[in-house]
Amino acid sequence: MRIGVFDSGIGGLNVLNELIKKYKNAEYIYYGDTYYLPYGSKTKEELIALASRIILFFEKENVDMIVIACGTCSSLANNLKIITEIPIYDVITPTVEYIKNRYQKVALLATNSTIQNGVFERQLKEQNIEVYPLSCPHFVPYLEGLIDELDVEEELKSLKNDSFEAVILGCTHFPLLKEQIENTFNVPSIDMGKCLTEMIHIEEHNNFELTIYMSIVTEDLKKNVKDILKKEFPIIEKNLPV
Numbered sequence: 596m597r598i599g600v601f602d603s604g605i606g607g608l609n610v611l612n613e614l615i616k617k618y619k620n621a622e623y624i625y626y627g628d629t630y631y632l633p634y635g636s637k638t639k640e641e642l643i644a645l646a647s648r649i650i651l652f653f654e655k656e657n658v659d660m661i662v663i664a665c666g667t668c669s670s671l672a673n674n675l676k677i678i679t680e681i682p683i684y685d686v687i688t689p690t691v692e693y694i695k696n697r698y699q700k701v702a703l704l705a706t707n708s709t710i711q712n713g714v715f716e717r718q719l720k721e722q723n724i725e726v727y728p729l730s731c732p733h734f735v736p737y738l739e740g741l742i743d744e745l746d747v748e749e750e751l752k753s754l755k756n757d758s759f760e761a762v763i764l765g766c767t768h769f770p771l772l773k774e775q776i777e778n779t780f781n782v783p784s785i786d787m788g789k790c791l792t793e794m795i796h797i798e799e800h801n802n803f804e805l806t807i808y809m810s811i812v813t814e815d816l817k818k819n820v821k822d823i824l825k826k827e828f829p830i831i832e833k834n835l836p837v
C-alpha cells in the first residue's frame with residue numbers, strides 16, 4: 596500500500612514512526628509544509644487551502660490512503676475528506692475512541708487553531724468526557740527552531756491546579772516534549788499517533804520505502820528529521836502552489 600502522510604513540519608514524523616513500527620513494509624510518502632508553518636496560527640480558510648494542495652499532490656502520487664498527521668488539520672477533516680475519493684484518516688477520531696473507555700477527565704494541549712476550532716473538545720464532550728483545554732502557541736515554533744527558548748512548565752501553569760487523569764498531546768509535535776509535559780502534571784500522556792496506529796489497517800507488501808518532501812529544507816530541519824526517524828533519509832524540497 597502507498598500511504599501519504601502530512602503535517603506542517605516534523606510533528607507528523609512522530610505519527611509516521613508509530614505507523615512504521617507496526618506496518619514496516621509499506622510505501623510511505625511524507626509531506627511536511629515547513630514553508631508555511633506554524634499551522635496552529637492560521638485561519639480555517641488558510642488551512643483548508645494549504646492542506647488541499649497536499650491532498651491533490653498525494654492524489655497525483657497515486658497513494659491509496661492519506662493520513663492527516665496534524666491535529667490542527669484533523670480538526671478540519673470533514674472539509675478535507677470531501678475533496679478526494681482517497682480514504683483520509685485524521686488523528687482526532689481514533690484519539691477520542693481510545694480515551695472514551697479509559698478516562699473521564701482529560702487535559703487537551705494543542706495549537707491555537709485546534710483549541711479555537713473546538714472540534715476536538717466537542718468530540719470528547721459528546722462522549723461525556725470532561726475536558727481542560729489549553730492552547731500552547733509556543734511549542735511548535737520552539738520545536739521547529741523559530742524561537743530559541745521555551746519554559747514548558749510556565750506555559751502549562753494555568754492547568755496546574757486542575758485535576759485530570761491524562762493529558763492529550765493534541766498536536767503531533769508535542770510527543771517531542773512528552774517527558775516535560777508528563778512531569779509537569781504527573782499524569783500519563785496520550786499520543787495521537789499511537790491511537791491512530793491502533794485503529795488503522797495498512798496492507799503490507801515486501802519492502803519498506805519512505806520518500807520525504809518538505810516545502811523548505813534547512814540544515815536544522817535535516818538534523819531534526821534524522822533525530823526523530825533515527826536514520827538519515829534524503830529530503831526533497833518541493834513547495835506546492837497555493
Ligand code: DGL
Pocket residue numbers: 602603604606607632633634635636664665666667668706709735765766767768
Ligand atoms: N503538528 C501540527 C498539529 O498537530 C501542526 C502544528 C503547527 O504547525 O502549528 O497541530
